[in-house]
Every structure is written in C-alpha cells, then in structure tokens.
Amino acid sequence: xxxxxxxxxxxxxMGRALERMVAEIVTRAGGSETLMLVGIQRRGVELAERLAxxxxxxxxxxxxxxxxITLYRDDLQQIGPRPVVAETRLPTALDGATVVIVDxxxxxxxxIRAALTEFTDFGRPRRVLLCVLVDRGGRELPIQPDIxxxxxxxxxxxxxxxxxxxxxxxxxxxxVPGGDPA
Amino acid sequence: xxxxxxxxxxxxxxxREQIQLILDTxxxxxxxxxxxIKKVPxxxxxxxxxxxFEASTRTRISFExxxxxxxxxxxxxxxxxxxxxxxxxxxxxxxxxEAMRIDMVVIRHPASGAARFLAERIRSNVINAGDGKHEHxxxxxxxxxxxxxxxxxxxxxxxxxxxxxxxxxVARSNIWGLLKMGAEVAVCGPPSLLPRGVEALGVTVFHRxxxxxxxxxxxxxxxxxxxxxxxxxxxxxxxYNRVFGVTSERLTRAPxxxxxxxxxxxxxxxxxDSDVADGPSSVILPQVTNGVAVRMAVLYLLAGGAPDWxxxxxxxxxx
Numbered sequence: 001x002x003x004x005x006x007x008x009x010x011x012x013x014m015g016r017a018l019e020r021m022v023a024e025i026v027t028r029a030g031g032s033e034t035l036m037l038v039g040i041q042r043r044g045v046e047l048a049e050r051l052a053x054x055x056x057x058x059x060x061x062x063x064x065x066x067x068x069i070t071l072y073r074d075d076l077q078q079i080g081p082r083p084v085v086a087e088t089r090l091p092t093a094l095d096g097a098t099v100v101i102v103d104x105x106x107x108x109x110x111x112i113r114a115a116l117t118e119f120t121d122f123g124r125p126r127r128v129l130l131c132v133l134v135d136r137g138g139r140e141l142p143i144q145p146d147i148x149x150x151x152x153x154x155x156x157x158x159x160x161x162x163x164x165x166x167x168x169x170x171x172x173x174x175x176v177p178g179g180d181p182a
Numbered sequence: 183x184x185x186x187x188x189x190x191x192x193x194x195x196x197x198r199e200q201i202q203l204i205l206d207t208x209x210x211x212x213x214x215x216x217x218x219i220k221k222v223p224x225x226x227x228x229x230x231x232x233x234x235f236e237a238s239t240r241t242r243i244s245f246e247x248x249x250x251x252x253x254x255x256x257x258x259x260x261x262x263x264x265x266x267x268x269x270x271x272x273x274x275x276x277x278x279x280e281a282m283r284i285d286m287v288v289i290r291h292p293a294s295g296a297a298r299f300l301a302e303r304i305r306s307n308v309i310n311a312g313d314g315k316h317e318h319x320x321x322x323x324x325x326x327x328x329x330x331x332x333x334x335x336x337x338x339x340x341x342x343x344x345x346x347x348x349x350x351x352v353a354r355s356n357i358w359g360l361l362k363m364g365a366e367v368a369v370c371g372p373p374s375l376l377p378r379g380v381e382a383l384g385v386t387v388f389h390r391x392x393x394x395x396x397x398x399x400x401x402x403x404x405x406x407x408x409x410x411x412x413x414x415x416x417x418x419x420x421x422y423n424r425v426f427g428v429t430s431e432r433l434t435r436a437p438x439x440x441x442x443x444x445x446x447x448x449x450x451x452x453x454x455d456s457d458v459a460d461g462p463s464s465v466i467l468p469q470v471t472n473g474v475a476v477r478m479a480v481l482y483l484l485a486g487g488a489p490d491w492x493x494x495x496x497x498x499x500x501x
Contacts, residue, residue: 085482086210087213121217122218
C-alpha cells in the first residue's frame, strides 16, 4: 500500500498563501480597468470566491465568474465524455477586462489551454493572468503561472489533493504518493 | 462505450439513472445557447447525418442546432430528391453513408422500429428522431426536462396526456419516461384514440377532459392528426374541440394552476385554444428551447460510445 499523504499546507498556511496571492493580484492588475476572477470548476471556483472576498475587503471592486472547460478538452475522444459538465457563468463581457484564471493545481497546462480557448469565444480580455494555489510541475504545454501559492515537484505517479472547507470540510493541500492518477 | 450505450432508440430501454444523467447533462447545455458565441468544440470532427424520411421542421432544426452548437459537421438528407425516392432500401442508404465514414445518424421514419432496424445494421450511433407510432425519445426527454424545470421534481407529479394517445410516439415516450422517473401518468381522450390495455402499465384513463383537469398538475396536449378524422376515429373537428378541447374556460375550474405542454405543431381551436397556448401556464416555447439542450446532451453522451472502426467486428456481420 501507498505511503501516507504528506501535508504541504494546513489551514493556517493556506490562508496565508491566499492573502499573499491577493496582494499580488491587486499589484499586477493595476487600478483602472475591470478585474474579474474566473474559477475553474471544481475547486478553482471556491478559491476564486475566497480571493474575491479578500480583494473586496480591501476596497477593490472585483467580479467573479466560473468556467467549466469539459467541452473544450483536447482528450474527449480518449476518455469519452465526462458525464457531469458543471456550470459556466461569466457575469459580464470579458472585453477589456483583466481576467485572472484561478485553479487549484497546475499540472500539464491542458486545462488552462482549454480555458484560454473558451475565453476567446466569450470576448477579448485586455489581459489574462493565471493564478494557482499549487504548481506541481510536469507541464506538457508552454503555459506558466503568474501568481502561485506554493511550488512543489511532484512525480507523475503522485497526486496533489487540494481540500477546501466549502466542499471537503477542511482546508489542506496534500501530496499523495503513488496514488491513482487523478 | 458511453453511459447510454451505442444508440438512443427509445425511453423504454433506458434506466431511471440514464434518464437522470441526460436531464442533468442538459442543464449546462442550456447555458451554451445563451452565450454570445453559441458553440463549443466538444464534437469537433464528428460527422452526423440527419436522415429524415418524414416531414419535420421543429425536430430537424432542433437537432441541427444541437449538432452545430457542439461543432459537429452535419449533412441533411431528405427523402425528396435522394436515392430513396429511386427505391433504395434504408439499409443501403445507411451503408452508403457509412462508407463515407460518418459517426452518427439521426433518423426519422414512418415505420415503427426503423431506428432499431438501422442501429442493428450499422456501426454508427443511431438516434431515433421519431419512428412511426413507436417512440420519439428526445421529445419525451425535453418534456421531462421542462416539467422538472417548472416543478423542481418529477417524482409524484401527475401528468395527463390528452388526445390521440393511440397513434402518438410522443405519448409513448412520455409514458415510459414519466413512469420511470416516478411520476403518475394518465391519458384522456375518446376511446377510439386511446391504446387498449394502457391501464396495465399503471396509467389512469379518463374519458372526460374535466376529470383530467381536476386530477393533473400538467397536461401534455397531443396534436390531433387531421387524417384521423377521415379515418373515422372522431366525428368532426368541431365535435372534438367541444368535448376534448382544452379551453381557458375549462382551466378556470382546475383546483390548482395547471401547466400546459404541447409537442407541436398545434391545431389552434381543435385540441387547444389560442388563449391557453399563449397563456401564462403554457410552457410550449420553453419546451422548444429545452429541445436543443436535451439533444446536445444526448449527442454529447453518445459520442463517448462512438464507433471504433478497428474493433467490434460483430456489428459488421450481416444479420
């Protein structure tokens, strides 16, 4: 059997990481134009909601959206349709906005490729930034994050699990060795 | 193989879980049709043939929108002007299309069982868009979705199918779908237009429209096919409207608000009055909107069971 999961971030550390990410988002986004955080289904949505709450608390107006990229995947034929397609909701036009894509884990980069393609069908953002809680390495496409909570080198057999209180009852980031590929 | 198997031939052959999956999958597809660019790349590179041996406007256009919004390539074959009018058999038509490497066939045909006949003989996915008096599964599914939207549930809902139930594939798909989802089902119409033995399925039978109105949460009013009159099933259209027509005057006697469905095309003033069809309880246009979403869901789910040209030689065998 596999070794026990290794804790990378606990609740306190995750809260601290999110606060640091907020500061970076605000700095990088500048002042004038519309700022929109778009969470990638599933746990990117909860992370985007938290970041947006923290940003609003600082008095910076921010919009919140969610995106499901299932229908834009490049491997639908290999895996067959994933039955559950979650909600996509973008509150306003993307044109001219600074859009921050929020996801829990950045791995191959294919999800983000799909998200970028999907955005072009919704409008033309002035700028798109990528914000992830965990960068675990292993990219298969030339995509890099702008804002990162924690960087970890995880092997192909390993899995990085992000838990959020809203869905999982607790906040945590764990490295699961030799688990099933997610 | 996809969660639905290779084909969608009818709701009789689906489980409650499979119907649930289609309805749940249709939800996010509703939103796709509200986007500025109403298109997602999920079925990019798939070729779909819409093979219509019977006149259809709504269903054919709805399927075509669903296919195009999923980025599939589509070809429409109508009977007029095709080799079918030169006497080619259904199987030969389909085999020739398949030789051009298509992935799916949507078929509408006047013969009950035509969709199954085709599905057993070709490797492409087959979707039944109405076969004779048998089934019209995507219409049944869009009716279920519209009812679920309105009531938030299907379990325990009382739905009455009114009119020409005996000749209606829409009625048959509705009865199977509603019963599987735990709804209560009734039929109402003149005895000549009700199928014999329908009670055996657990369906209540009304012969008076006022009884149906007292009982139901929703009426699904079927189109009275005008050729039925010539065939002697009903005495006259006026007589039918007087006895079975759903009028706003009759609906005022309903104990609760009744939701009105109609699969179209309507005969205003025969089975349904205009003020009912255009009234606040009518969900006839939401049905049409949901039709595109449900068909997108079915296409998307079946695409996972797309034909693998290398494998499964059993289907190539002649039967």
